Structures are given as structure tokens and as C-alpha cells.
Amino acid sequence: MGRGSQQTVPGEPDSGKAKGVYTWEEVQSHNSRNDQWLVIDRKVYNITQWAKRHPGGFRVIGHYAGEDATEAFTAFHPDSKFVQKFLKPLLLGELAATEPSQDQDKNAAIVQDFKTLRAQVEKQGLFQGQPLFFFLHLGHIVLLEALGWMLVSMCGTGWIPTLLCSVILATAQAQAGWLQHDFGHLSVFKKSTWNHAVHKFVIGHLKGASANWWNHRHFQHHAKPNIFTKDPDINTLDTFVLGQTIPVEYGIKKIKHMPYNHQHQYFFLLGPPLLIPVFYNFNIMHTMITRRYWLDLAWAMTYYLRYFYYYAPLYGVFGSLSCCYSFCRFLESHWFVWVTQMNHIPMDIDHEKHKDWLTIQLQSTCNIEQSFFNDWFSGHLNFQIEHHFLFLFSLKLVPYHAVRALCEKHGIPYQEKTLWRGLADIVTSLKTSGDLWLDAYLHK
Numbered sequence: 246m247g248r249g250s251q252q253t254v255p256g257e258p259d260s261g262k263a264k265g266v267y268t269w270e271e272v273q274s275h276n277s278r279n280d281q282w283l284v285i286d287r288k289v290y291n292i293t294q295w296a297k298r299h300p301g302g303f304r305v306i307g308h309y310a311g312e313d314a315t316e317a318f319t320a321f322h323p324d325s326k327f328v329q330k331f332l333k334p335l336l337l338g339e340l341a342a343t344e345p346s347q348d349q350d351k352n353a354a355i356v357q358d359f360k361t362l363r364a365q366v367e368k369q370g371l372f373q374g375q376p377l378f379f380f381l382h383l384g385h386i387v388l389l390e391a392l393g394w395m396l397v398s399m400c401g402t403g404w405i406p407t408l409l410c411s412v413i414l415a416t417a418q419a420q421a422g423w424l425q426h427d428f429g430h431l432s433v434f435k436k437s438t439w440n441h442a443v444h445k446f447v448i449g450h451l452k453g454a455s456a457n458w459w460n461h462r463h464f465q466h467h468a469k470p471n472i473f474t475k476d477p478d479i480n481t482l483d484t485f486v487l488g489q490t491i492p493v494e495y496g497i498k499k500i501k502h503m504p505y506n507h508q509h510q511y512f513f514l515l516g517p518p519l520l521i522p523v524f525y526n527f528n529i530m531h532t533m534i535t536r537r538y539w540l541d542l543a544w545a546m547t548y549y550l551r552y553f554y555y556y557a558p559l560y561g562v563f564g565s566l567s568c569c570y571s572f573c574r575f576l577e578s579h580w581f582v583w584v585t586q587m588n589h590i591p592m593d594i595d596h597e598k599h600k601d602w603l604t605i606q607l608q609s610t611c612n613i614e615q616s617f618f619n620d621w622f623s624g625h626l627n628f629q630i631e632h633h634f635l636f637l638f639s640l641k642l643v644p645y646h647a648v649r650a651l652c653e654k655h656g657i658p659y660q661e662k663t664l665w666r667g668l669a670d671i672v673t674s675l676k677t678s679g680d681l682w683l684d685a686y687l688h689k
Contacts, residue, residue, distance in 0.1 A: 265338035269348050276311025283314045290335040302461035305468050308475045313348045316602035317468055320636050351601040355655050359603050374433040382424050389417035394555050402559055407568055415576035421451040423624020449544025457541050458532045471594040471609035488594030492678045496685025506683040509676035521578035587667035588629040591674040606633040611660035613667050
């Protein structure tokens with residue numbers, strides 16, 4: 246046991262005492278909801294109480310309880326010096342000199358190479374955003390919004406103008422979704438406060454959603470991608486079984502909430518059409534109200550006020566809600582689901598394995614070939630590997646050659662697909678998982 250083991254009262258670090266020296270075994274024992282320690286650069290911190298005040302949400306930081314969180318901390322905090330003032334009162338001590346820097350199954354060589362690559366990318370200035378690009382992106386979204394309204398105001402509210410308007414508005418909403426994603430990752434301005442402010446405007450006023458809801462959900466996805474109980478993006482509420490592990494577990498336990506062997510077919514009815522219009526709309530509103538995100542709610546209301554101000558005089562309140570709004574969300578939902586899931590659903594989905602940052606990101610993500618259309622259509626999420634691995638966007642030359650070389654060095658597959666292959670693999674992987682469930686359900 247480390248000589249600092251007496252400082253184990255959950256949530257009560259005392260910076261006035263001498264700091265302790267700890268083993269990995271001690272750190273790993275503090276991984277419950279009410280008792281959470283983690284390690285950053287060999288320093289041991291008690292985050293039990295701080296997790297409740299963590300700006301990124303208590304879940305994302307809690308996912309690293311009992312672990313080394315150095316790589317995740319570096320990825321999520323571009324201004325590490327600013328964050329140090331919050332870490333100081335949480336410090337318990339450090340790892341014993343005899344303890345390795347990495348815990349569990351994390352590869353020390355991979356971790357070091359990742360650190361070197363990140364330093365090279367930072368030196369090249371690839372983490373510096375280009376605000377002009379993003380404001381041009383914003384401009385084309387506003388232009389699309391205006392074009393949609395002008396179309397129906399000048400050509401009338403017949404079926405053809407209404408259909409064309411819905412397609413234009415859905416395109417604007419999809420592009421606004423990619424834009425808010427960039428600001429949400431604090432990747433545009435040097436100052437985080439500026440990113441947060443514009444993020445609230447884009448996701449709130451342009452999309453009617455919540456910045457806090459998105460942050461707390463999306464950061465968990467990046468912290469532990471494709472890991473059950475930790476990545477909310479693969480929480481399918483028992484509607485689908487994903488990967489190769491959970492289908493077999495469900496089959497052995499004779500769990501049959503849905504005919505999972507047909508999930509690749511009913512996916513077309515439940516996934517793309519309903520995610521945004523039904524699940525996300527309800528979940529966002531419920532979250533803003535129950536968690537008292539009043540500023541986010543106010544921003545979201547400006548979206549609805551603006552929308553009905555322009556479209557209610559043309560369609561009436563009910564008509565504007567059913568004709569334009571609902572159909573627009575229906576179209577946007579298809580766009581969003583296919584783009585976001587082609588990088589993840591076909592990849593490895595499993596329980597927590599405590600692997601290093603590079604391994605977990607590469608096993609859970611893949612790239613889609615670069616082209617002008619693919620970049621625009623996916624909001625640059627076709628560079629999903631670099632985005633997950635380094636939190637980069639393709640505003641400058643993405644260092645995919647360096648990332649690919651690092652993967653080859655350590656024998657980690659670097660997958661890149663055509664757009665059509667990526668889309669088709671969603672359905673193929675759902676069918677494979679469904680067949681695994683059926684085989685286990687019938688024979689195990």
C-alpha cells in the first residue's frame with residue numbers, strides 16, 4: 246500500500262497535508278460513483294466531488310475513474326494551463342516511482358508515439374482554426390434558410406414548392422449540425438469562451454437544440470467510443486443489438502425485445518426516420534427542462550419563434566408544423582444517421598477493455614475517402630480517425646499519412662472506405678449482429 250493511503254475519504258482531498266504516493270492497485274480501487282480517483286501525468290487526483298461541477302458533465306470524467314486519463318485530458322483541454330488551477334486542490338499525490346506510467350492493458354510505446362505525434366501536429370499549427378472558413382460556412386447556411394422561405398413566399402405553398410423548401414431547410418439544418426459540432430469542440434477560436442458563445446447561437450438559434458445536452462452526450466462518445474454503458478451513441482434502448490459481443494450475450498440470456506435477426510430491415514423504419522423528429526426532439530426538451538438549462542432553452546425558443554414568424558403566415562401554425570418542420574426534420578434525420586453511423590456501427594463495439602487512446606479510437610472509427618462532396622456532405626467527419634484521435638478537422642492538410650504510419654508501426658488497422666461502402670456497411674453489420682443473436686438464442 247502507498248504511504249498516502251490514509252487520504253481515502255471520498256471527495257475530501259486536503260491540500261494542506263503531505264501528498265501521498267500510490268500504486269495502480271490503490272487508484273483502481275477508487276472507481277465507484279461515490280469514490281473516484283484518476284491519474285494525469287502520473288499525478289493522482291480525487292475527482293469525487295469535482296465531477297459534479299465538471300463543465301463537460303460528471304459522466305465523461307467519471308468514465309476514467311480508477312484509470313490513467315492523461316491522453317483524454319490532453320485531447321479535451323486545449324488550454325491545459327488554464328485547467329491546472331482546477332486540478333491543484335484535487336491533487337492527492339503521485340504514482341510510486343516503481344509504478345509504470347500506463348495502467349492495465351495500455352501500450353507504453355503507443356502512448357509515447359501518440360504524444361510525439363501530437364506535439365508535431367501542434368508545432369505545425371494544425372490545431373489552429375480558421376474562423377473565416379467557419380463564418381463562410383455559417384453564411385451558406387443562412388443563405389439556404391433565406392432561399393427556402395423566398396421560394397414558398399414567391400411561388401406559393403403548393404406541394405412542389407413546399408417539397409423543395411423542405412429539402413433546402415433540411416440541407417441547412419444538416420450543415421448547421423456539422424457547424425455546431427466544430428464550435429462545440431472548441432476548434433474555431435483560441436478562446437474557449439468565444440467557442441462556447443457561438444456554439445450556443447448555432448445549436449440554439451439555428452437548430453433549436455441545447456449546447457449542454459450536446460456537450461455532455463458527445464464528449465462521452467469521444468472519451469469512450471463504442472463502449473457499452475459509456476458511449477451514449479450506442480445506447481439503442483434494446484431496439485438494436487450492435488457489435489459481436491452483446492448480440493451473443495442477449496441470445497444466451499434469451500432476451501428478445503425485438504426480432505433482432507431482422508434489425509437490418511426495420512432499421513430503415515426506426516433509425517433514420519425517427520431519431521431526430523421523435524427521440525432527439527423529446528430528449529433535448531426533457532433534458533433542458535429537468536436539468537434547468539434555462540439559457541439553452543431560451544436560445545432554442547428563438548429558433549421556434551423565428552420559424553413560426555416566417556412560416557405561420559404562409560401555412561398557418563398547424564400547417565407550418567406538419568408540412569415544413571416535420572418533413573424537414575424527417576429528411577435531416579436520414580442525413581444525420583447515415584453520416585454519423587457509417588464511421589462507427591460497422592466497427593468494434595464491446596465492453597470496456599481499458600486500452601490506450603490510439604487503439605480504442607482506431608478500433609471504433611474509420612475514414613471515408615476525401616472529396617469535395619464527401620467533405621461537405623459529412624461536415625468533414627469523413628476524417629473520423631484524425632478527428633477522434635487528434636480532435637482535428639480538415640481545415641488544413643490532415644496529417645493522415647503520419648497517423649497511418651503510426652498505425653502500421655503498431656499493427657493497428659487504419660480503415661478508409663468509399664462513401665457507398667461506408668453506408669452499405671451499416672446494414673451489413675446490423676445483419677451480422679442479428680445473425681449472431683439468433684444463433685445464440687437458438688443454440689446456446
